[in-house]
Amino acid sequence: MFEKIFPANYIMALSKVNLSMLNEIRLRVEQPIVIMAKGESCYLGPHGATLDKNDALVVGKKELEDIVLRSADYSMYAINDQLIRGYLSLEGGVRMGICGEVVTEQGSIKTVKNITSVNIRIPHCVKNCSLPVYPVLMKNGCVENTLILSSPGCGKTTLLRDLAMQLGQRQPFVNLLICDERCEITGMSEGNSILHIGSNCDIIANCSKKYAFENGIRSMKPDVIMTDEINLDDDIEAIKNALTSGVKVIATIHAKDIYDLKKKEKFQDIVKDKMFSRYVVLSNRNGVGTCEGVYNENLACIYV
């Protein structure tokens, strides 16, 4: 995929980096390129990873614009809806976060211009990473309503993806609906899911959770719905609706820990209404995906 979006000198430099370990590439206009591998950051120089800032490759404004244009496959009109939400979904579940000048017209966001920063996040399938917590998330053969929480980049989506895989293997007749707003869970690209998920999964991609939940429940009769990064009031409303419809929900959220979640005003209902029976807290204390504990609906720790 990098061959498609980066200029030749970047490709050359990246060829000297272990791509299977690469988590992030950060590009900022007129600044050195920063890469993150296995949770550690360094610069990208012409000869691969370097800690010397002076040796790092520096991104030009035009270069950055070209990278975004190439990432959009020279079709900005096709990705403008994503662009105004600050990201682009690339092949293989790779997500490109974008910062720039937001263009508004009559109060609504029209597009983003003069792009200044790009953060490319590369997903990795970590097979069986959910196995330690899997039994705790099951009750009487059914998966519990589960919320996975952590700071960004601690492996929430990876865990979610593997849970889908494990559910598919263990309960092949459970209908699992994946609401993949940013195509990160499934790596959906041109109708094909690239990352490994279960065989019993139906995927609604590239749309709001509200739409996916409402239409998914009505049309696909799912037993379990999985979704990533709940954030808006609408998302919480959609989950509430799913729970009252008897559908189990597994979701992720940005929060450092349970206390952080409780502190956030708009998420207080989640805890107060006991919407979820299991909370899985992740961190990168001992590497990405460290499980800090699993809590029940009363926020009592039931697994460390």
Place this chain on the structure above:
Amino acid sequence: MIKYLILFGILCSSTSIGWYIRKIMIERQAYFEDLVKFCEALKQNIGSKKDKISIFVMKYQDSYHQAFRQDIQSFFLEHHSLQFEYLQEKEKKEIMDFFTRLGSLPMHEEIANITSFELVFQQMALSAKTMYEKYGNLVVKLSSLAGAIICIILL
């Protein structure tokens, strides 16, 4: 006998030059008509399915004549320049300009951009069509006549 064969060869050659020029006219007309058709189809697609350009080209390339098909394949799929050799410099520049700018704008602006280029291409298609209607058959007749005159002179 050889003399007649040579005369016949001259007549055939001059006629085929006429046919060749006529064929170029037909190809140019088809090329510009395809270009207009491409703009129209792309606008519709952008307004509904929003396929990326490379996907659009892959899906619909077979609905165009060979010369235009080769050019869109070459430009959008292989990232090479235009292959069609019977374009004037000005036309080539306009088409390159269109292809290069394509896809760099949000939906409504992109459709407006395509529409403005489409008007230019419609003019090109019209003038190619007029050219063919005026001279397409005439050029074959003239070249045959020229061949015949040469033959008569040589006789």
